[in-house]
Amino acid sequence: MKIFAAAALAFAAATGTVVAQDFPNKPVTIIIPYSGGGSTDLMARSLATELQEMWGQPVVVENRAGAGSMIGTAYLSQQQPDGYTLLVNTAAHSTAPAVQKDLPFDPKNDITPIGMVATSPYVAVSGANVKSEGFDQFVAEAKERPMFFATAGVGSSSHFSAELLIQQAGIPADVVHYSGGGEAQVNLMGGHADVYISTTASVMPYVNNGQVKALVVLAPERFELLPDVQSSGENGVEGIEIDGWLGLFGPGGMDPALVEKLNADMNKAISTDRFKKVLEENFVVAGKTTAAEFKEQVEKEMDLWVGLAKERNIVAQ
Amino acid sequence: MDMFSNIALGLETALTPINVLYCFIGVFLGTFIGVLPGIGALAAISMLFPITYHLEPTTALIMLAGIYYGTAYGGSTASILLNIPGTSSSVVTCLDGYPMAQQGRAGVALAMTALGSFFGGVFGILVLSLFSPLISGYALSFGPAEYFTLMVLGLIAASAITEGSAAKGLAMVVLGILLATVGMDPQSGTPRFTFGTLDLMDGLGLSALAMGLFGISEVISSIRTKNDEAAPASARSVTMRSLIPSRDDIRRSWMPMLRSSTIGSFFGALPGTGPSIASFVSYAVEKRVSKTPQRFGKGAVEGVVAPETANNAADQTAFIPTLSLGIPGSATMALMIGAMMVHGIHPGPKMMTDQPTLFWGLVMSFWVGNVLLIILNLPLIGLWVRLLTVPYHLLFPAIVMFIAIGAYSVRYSAFDVLTVAGFGALGYVMRIFAFPAAPLLLGFVLGPLIEQHFRRAMVLARGDLMAIVERPISGVFVVISVLLLGWSLWSTFREAGKRKLLESEN
Numbered sequence: 001m002k003i004f005a006a007a008a009l010a011f012a013a014a015t016g017t018v019v020a021q022d023f024p025n026k027p028v029t030i031i032i033p034y035s036g037g038g039s040t041d042l043m044a045r046s047l048a049t050e051l052q053e054m055w056g057q058p059v060v061v062e063n064r065a066g067a068g069s070m071i072g073t074a075y076l077s078q079q080q081p082d083g084y085t086l087l088v089n090t091a092a093h094s095t096a097p098a099v100q101k102d103l104p105f106d107p108k109n110d111i112t113p114i115g116m117v118a119t120s121p122y123v124a125v126s127g128a129n130v131k132s133e134g135f136d137q138f139v140a141e142a143k144e145r146p147m148f149f150a151t152a153g154v155g156s157s158s159h160f161s162a163e164l165l166i167q168q169a170g171i172p173a174d175v176v177h178y179s180g181g182g183e184a185q186v187n188l189m190g191g192h193a194d195v196y197i198s199t200t201a202s203v204m205p206y207v208n209n210g211q212v213k214a215l216v217v218l219a220p221e222r223f224e225l226l227p228d229v230q231s232s233g234e235n236g237v238e239g240i241e242i243d244g245w246l247g248l249f250g251p252g253g254m255d256p257a258l259v260e261k262l263n264a265d266m267n268k269a270i271s272t273d274r275f276k277k278v279l280e281e282n283f284v285v286a287g288k289t290t291a292a293e294f295k296e297q298v299e300k301e302m303d304l305w306v307g308l309a310k311e312r313n314i315v316a317q
Numbered sequence: 318m319d320m321f322s323n324i325a326l327g328l329e330t331a332l333t334p335i336n337v338l339y340c341f342i343g344v345f346l347g348t349f350i351g352v353l354p355g356i357g358a359l360a361a362i363s364m365l366f367p368i369t370y371h372l373e374p375t376t377a378l379i380m381l382a383g384i385y386y387g388t389a390y391g392g393s394t395a396s397i398l399l400n401i402p403g404t405s406s407s408v409v410t411c412l413d414g415y416p417m418a419q420q421g422r423a424g425v426a427l428a429m430t431a432l433g434s435f436f437g438g439v440f441g442i443l444v445l446s447l448f449s450p451l452i453s454g455y456a457l458s459f460g461p462a463e464y465f466t467l468m469v470l471g472l473i474a475a476s477a478i479t480e481g482s483a484a485k486g487l488a489m490v491v492l493g494i495l496l497a498t499v500g501m502d503p504q505s506g507t508p509r510f511t512f513g514t515l516d517l518m519d520g521l522g523l524s525a526l527a528m529g530l531f532g533i534s535e536v537i538s539s540i541r542t543k544n545d546e547a548a549p550a551s552a553r554s555v556t557m558r559s560l561i562p563s564r565d566d567i568r569r570s571w572m573p574m575l576r577s578s579t580i581g582s583f584f585g586a587l588p589g590t591g592p593s594i595a596s597f598v599s600y601a602v603e604k605r606v607s608k609t610p611q612r613f614g615k616g617a618v619e620g621v622v623a624p625e626t627a628n629n630a631a632d633q634t635a636f637i638p639t640l641s642l643g644i645p646g647s648a649t650m651a652l653m654i655g656a657m658m659v660h661g662i663h664p665g666p667k668m669m670t671d672q673p674t675l676f677w678g679l680v681m682s683f684w685v686g687n688v689l690l691i692i693l694n695l696p697l698i699g700l701w702v703r704l705l706t707v708p709y710h711l712l713f714p715a716i717v718m719f720i721a722i723g724a725y726s727v728r729y730s731a732f733d734v735l736t737v738a739g740f741g742a743l744g745y746v747m748r749i750f751a752f753p754a755a756p757l758l759l760g761f762v763l764g765p766l767i768e769q770h771f772r773r774a775m776v777l778a779r780g781d782l783m784a785i786v787e788r789p790i791s792g793v794f795v796v797i798s799v800l801l802l803g804w805s806l807w808s809t810f811r812e813a814g815k816r817k818l819l820e821s822e823n
Binding site: 035036037038061066074102103155185186187189205209281 | 363366367370456457458459460461501502503504505506508513515516518519588589638642643644645648651652653654655656658659661663665666667728729730769773776777779
């Protein structure tokens, strides 16, 4: 009997597919590389709830915050690639490595992108000091009075998307860094800084409360959930083809069959009615990607940000 | 006119049996967690956060908020009895609370703290329910320049906290500011003193530093100085009568309560500052306005009442930016907003009109919570004082364990536990050479705020220093700072002159 079990185990280890079919047979941990309460935290927790019901195994959420999500990501890179430790992160996954040079892992090889949970374009919002309603007026206003773009911190996705818009639209502007999107937007409301760019999930609550104005969507076309907001593309700004997203990741070197299974389960989880409501509340749409497509997008963005960091002299090394 | 119907609606919501029950659970847990050194509201609320998915949003918030302001009640207990702060906003309470306990007045200190906490809490709730929209409007006019000058003023005002050698106190403030520079440069992203490790990218943790410097170092020095039967005899024979403050205690305390409530409410309402700064500043103010500043640090009841009143007031007004702007002033407040977002509610200026049941129910539950806390805390004082009779060989290992759990649980980081140990060793060395630890913490709390806001103010003013003085609010802060500094220097020289005169007369 023992010999049989050992043989079965060896067989399972050799093929890997069996591992994927068997998965999960013990509790799974999902790391959130931010502290609790933010929109990323809440969406990741909702995803964990869906997966827990689907798998019939506890899916435990751990907030390992710090270093612009890189502390949680570094921790993930050191775990076994068996699917029992996963991570949910935003596009900070691809921006942070462009400014943090001494990461203890290789962002491309030591992390496996599994799939995109949700996506939305970046939206620029303007504060009390900005008079313009539309983007074309705004560019003219900025020529009169150079603008201040507030970010959620050096190397955050709000920082890189601001740099990209300033460069591609030729806006006279300086960047000022805050500690988090909340502080950045409260400075917009008080008229201390002018523009903040982030995903719909973090700006729309304040837009809907009338505290900041939606200025422009950073995309070639308008966004389906915000049909009244102009896009940068229709204002003749080219070269902005990046979207904000929320993705599921595992440690590097995962078995492709396991990645496929996790991708399929994740796509099933995000299409439940309950999760659709979560997406709707955060003004995002479900991500529809295979693991390969997601990996390609993540790596393309990483290269884009490294290039932009060099061009705009962002890294102060 | 609407006020009364709002209050009625709020009370109706807050007084439903289920909400009173969860309010009680919250404040009870809060008191308990506040008493345990190292485990703060953030860790407790994070652990209980998943519960919010299964509760009505109002009920969930009432409970989480109860934990939050309940910790400020409990936080002073260990400060007074053991010289180990329960939370970082109760550090200042050690300065006079522990001497009071050593004089056998632990019961009085705890009773006055509970009264001060209640007073501050009630004051904060009044401010919150009457002036929320007004205050959040003012809070918006605080930009980087205003924060910078306010923090400079805070640093100058609170420097009075130093006991003994002024040079040593100043050195510790500077060391605190230097320690706060560890981590990523806020404007350029350059790592500073991180030694290539990610764990230091966000700097050293406030809680880890406070627990090491004050908690662990106290435990280490107790091992050397206290033997097992050292529990003060007064603690063993504590009677209900000994808890009752004298008329003198009350007389000394009511003005500090009023002033500290105002100071606490002000700092609480500003996002990004909060109860720790409020406690430092209120203590310093009391010491400055006192006719007998030499009593401070030796068991002055004002020195216990002031910080505890201020941190409770600040805990209540911290809900102003959270509820009326939707901006969390701290990591704990971010969790509160999260608890609402789970239910699709985004707090903001429309909160009062769109969600009156939630808003007023929550605010009115604070009354319920504060009444529950004072009922819970006064009779418990006897129990807490009896804690001193637990042999140190059992008590201290337990404290070290709680501090380690508290440090680890914030972000599952073993590094943070090592930080606590490191600062425990530093704190012990500082004690041996009589370097005060409170100024170090003050520098550590205010240093990064001063730096970040100054750097931002400079970017926004395109490098023009005068812009800070020209803005009306920050200009006023600069003038007050200069006057205060001038007055301090003048009075120091005058004191020195008097002393010389006395010496020559002798």
